[in-house]
Amino acid sequence: DAKTTQPPSMDCAEGRAANLPCNHSTISGNEYVYWYRQIHSQGPQYIIHGLKNNETNEMASLIITEDRKSSTLILPHATLRDTAVYYCIVRVEWEWGGATNKLIFGTGTLLAVQP
């Protein structure tokens, strides 16, 4: 099962910042949080990942709370092309058989950017 919960959908006005929340209250100390997005009929696109410090790249910023139980993905200036399903994922590092590094996808947040 996915270790994260996200709102099923959100709207955002074009040009405004989109803030997508994610809860991961059972995250372990060395587990990373990854964000991907999937535009209709395409494979998921990597956005950003982090452990405990806030991260920023050319696509987005990732804010992780101090207790690491939640995070927020920020798209600073949303465009119509940012309309997609956004997935917040805590990677499964280990199972009984050893290291796995599996990504278990939850249901994600459908972000609709409105003109």
Place this chain on the structure above:
Amino acid sequence: GAVVSQHPSWVICKSGTSVKIECRSLDFQATTMFWYRQFPKQSLMLMATSNEGSKATYEQGVEKDKFLINHASLTLSTLTVTSAHPEDSSFYICSARDRELRGLESNQPQHFGDGTRLSIL
């Protein structure tokens, strides 16, 4: 950035046919690749982990004999849907992670292909 290519992008075939899907890492080597399936309006479901030079590891409920995985090189994994039936119609997606980033490998992201849409008539 890292590129993962899937082929074919879509395929339509008759019931009972076996279909092979290829997943290639174009500019990096991957000891591990992952195969997912996605039905309409649903999330991605992990089917199996493909390990270069060894047997694939399947998730619970996924039939090994139905979905044959071969990972014969560091840049290629194949998924064969054997004796496909209409219920196997789905969007199949693979992912891979660069094995060369020593020290950072543990947190490097997976990169996904653009998927293969399989329709069984």
